[in-house]
Amino acid sequence: MSTLHTINKSPYTHKALSSCLKVCIDNDGILLLEDGVFGIIPSAPGAEELQILISRGIKVFALINDVKARGLEEKSAPDIIFIDYNAFVQLTLDHRCVQSWY
């Protein structure tokens, strides 16, 4: 059983990502979307913790449309998984619940 965490606020101005990272447990997933995709930048607040979670096996996704829209495709930290809208829907089905951090 696991939770999909969605974050739609920039980690530079909001604590949504940092709060999520504190309570994320094994088998959970994290999806960055809307302004949340700024979190893929390696120097963003919380980026180090994000990498630690990735190394523990937690998958971190970013919605590709939001990434490309903001010109961030080349600026991403490694191991962030880009997904499209269909995969987003599938993720919500693959997890037991969705917690939206905003």
Place this chain on the structure above:
Amino acid sequence: MSKKILLVSRHAPYGNSTAREAIDMALATSVYDQDISILFMDDGIFQLLRNQHSQLIDQKNIASILTALSLYGIENIYVHQESLDDRTIKINELILDGLQSLNNKDVGNLLSQQDQLLSF
């Protein structure tokens, strides 16, 4: 069939309607005999402070509405300990009795045990 529902309230009262909408949702859900619990974290903690005088800004007192939760059979109310610590607030300063404090891992586990999450 009763579902296990957790309402997560993370925003301060009064600045916008998020906190109030969360409580309205909790009260409404309880009427339908669902197994609902509430978690306060981040700025949501501020809803639980004593001595709120919200009439001064023409708003209903959130804290006094929260005291009605037990009348609606909502008994499991959680607070995130680190959010309290960050704000130098002690659990005994809060308006409700019987609050259960959770560490980070407890919160993660609590989220994973639900049938439905309501994020406010």
